[in-house]
Structure formats: structure tokens, C-alpha cells
Amino acid sequence: MKKLFAALAVAAMFVGCASTPQEKAASALADMQKEKSALIEKGVVAGIGIGDSQDEQVAYDKADLNARTDIGRELESKLQNLTRAYAEEVGSELTQHFEEVKKNVVSTTIRGATIIKIKTEAKENGVKVYAIMAMDPKIVREAFEAELAAKQADVARFRASKAYGDANKEFEAYEAAKAAAAQ
Secondary structure (H helix, E strand, O other), rough: OOHHHHHHHHHHHHHHOOHHHHHHHHHHHHHHHHHHHHHHHHHOOOOEEEEEEEHHHHHHHHHHHHHHHHHHHHHHHHEEEEEEEEEEEEOOEEEEEEEEEEEEOOOOOOOEEEEEEEEEEOOOOEEEEEEEEEEEEHHHHHHHHHHHHHHHHHHHHHHHHHHHHHHHHHHHHHHHHHHHOOO
């Protein structure tokens, strides 16, 4: 009986270890997505990226870029969608066609984002990198404050320039009126 139990335990262990690469990748992605969601629930802007390459540095760079893109989509995104559906029924035949085109453009400056967790999988022909990136709220706040201060300085310079222009026009009008009165 003990031998049978031991054999079943060993068989169960082998069955548990026998997962396909796709199942492992899906599991790794699901785990990283859970961690990203936990960060977002805490109020941290976070993104996830995956990179796949024969070269480890290239895979890391791809994961970094994809995580930044994910963060950019969270912050600012322009989405266009075109959907067309076609259905035709002739007698007993029904012909249907559905077409959908989506375009998503992300254009934002990402400040204070850094990879906080990375997982690397060795594959037969390369490396797959999963990365979670988060933005440091302090750096983001400081960057937004600096941007706001710069905009306020631009507004102040514009107002000063306009005031100097208005003053010059008034001086010219005064000088012209003064010259006309002297004649």
C-alpha cells in the first residue's frame, strides 16, 4: 500500500510539472497582471510589458518600451474605431460579415517610471522578459509642478510683452499728439 501511495504521489508530481510553454507564459502574464492591478488599486500608475528576443538586452528593452506604452495608454490615449457589419439573407442562405478596425495612438511624456519587477524565461531560441513598471508619485508630482511653473512663467512673459507693446503704442500716440499740437 505504501508503494502504491508513493507511486501515485510521484505521478501527481510529474503531472503537475507537465505544463506547456503557452500555459507557463499565460500563468506568468496572469501573475504579473495581478501585481499590476494591486499597484493600481493602491493608486500607483503602473504598466506591464513583455519582450521576446534572442538577445536578453533586446528582450529587456522591448519589455521596458511596452510597459511605458501601457502606462501611456492609462494616462492619455486617442482611440479610433471603425466597425462595419454586413448581413444578407437570400432565401434560406444567410451571409454575414463583420469587420472591425481599431487604432490606438499614445503620445505622452512618461516621467518617473521605472521597472520594479522583472521575470525572465529562457526559451529554446531566446529569452522572454516580463516587466512591471510603476511611476514614482513624488517624481510625477514634481514634474507636473515644474511644468505648471514653466507654463505660468510663459504666461507672465507673454503678459509682460503685451504690456510693453501696449505701452509703446500709447507712447507713440502721445508723441504723435504732442507733435500735432506743436504745429
